[in-house]
Amino acid sequence: MTPNTFTVTIHMVSSLDGIIAKKDNSVSxxxxxxxxxxxxxxxxxxxxxxxxxxxxxxxxxxxxxHALELSRSYGWAYGDVPTIVVTHRNLPIxxxxxxxxxxxxxxxxxxxxxxxxxxxWVVGGAVLAKNFIRxxxxxxxxxxVLPIILGDGTPFFDHVGQEQTLHLKDVTAYKxxxxxxxxxxxx
Numbered sequence: 001m002t003p004n005t006f007t008v009t010i011h012m013v014s015s016l017d018g019i020i021a022k023k024d025n026s027v028s029x030x031x032x033x034x035x036x037x038x039x040x041x042x043x044x045x046x047x048x049x050x051x052x053x054x055x056x057x058x059x060x061x062x063x064x065x066h067a068l069e070l071s072r073s074y075g076w077a078y079g080d081v082p083t084i085v086v087t088h089r090n091l092p093i094x095x096x097x098x099x100x101x102x103x104x105x106x107x108x109x110x111x112x113x114x115x116x117x118x119x120x121w122v123v124g125g126a127v128l129a130k131n132f133i134r135x136x137x138x139x140x141x142x143x144x145v146l147p148i149i150l151g152d153g154t155p156f157f158d159h160v161g162q163e164q165t166l167h168l169k170d171v172t173a174y175k176x177x178x179x180x181x182x183x184x185x186x187x
Contacts, residue, residue, distance in 0.1 A: 010121075012129060022150060051081075058120060061085060062124075083099070
């Protein structure tokens with residue numbers, strides 16, 4: 001991301017076989033006991049500094065419901081950053097930085113996000129991410145691949161319905177065995 005530019009990044013955590021959620025929505029597979037010696041270590045402070053660069057999160061209703069459920073045990077993962085939930089359903093709003101949106105995604109991006117934010121992350125789910133890709137509203141994909149094959153669950157990229165050329169911006173291998181792939185979406 002270049003300073004003073006508007007960027008929509010799709011971020012997804014995935015197993016090696018492209019699964020982003022188990023059928024029971026458990027996240028225990030996020031914890032990895034793997035150790036990759038050549039991997040990069042990252043401190044909590046570095047993570048906090050990076051997260052400060054994200055000024056808005058976008059998520060679908062099922063991701064929001066899952067995040068609410070997890071927040072009861074682990075806290076709200078998105079802090080006080082404005083979070084827009086794309087849904088047609090009437091969902092509980094449990095934090096003042098949460099906003100519900102039902103409507104056209106292009107209008108959301110151009111009229112609501114671009115004037116107010118610089119670094120927007122779409123953090124789930126698969127249907128919403130695919131819609132951002134199909135409608136050419138996303139600029140980047142950052143996919144964190146964990147060292148596990150789940151074999152079944154919700155796939156990230158099933159039936160996107162169109163070919164999409166990407167440019168590899170960076171690859172980072174971490175000490176826990178996770179690999180982050182960072183792609184620019186060619187428009």
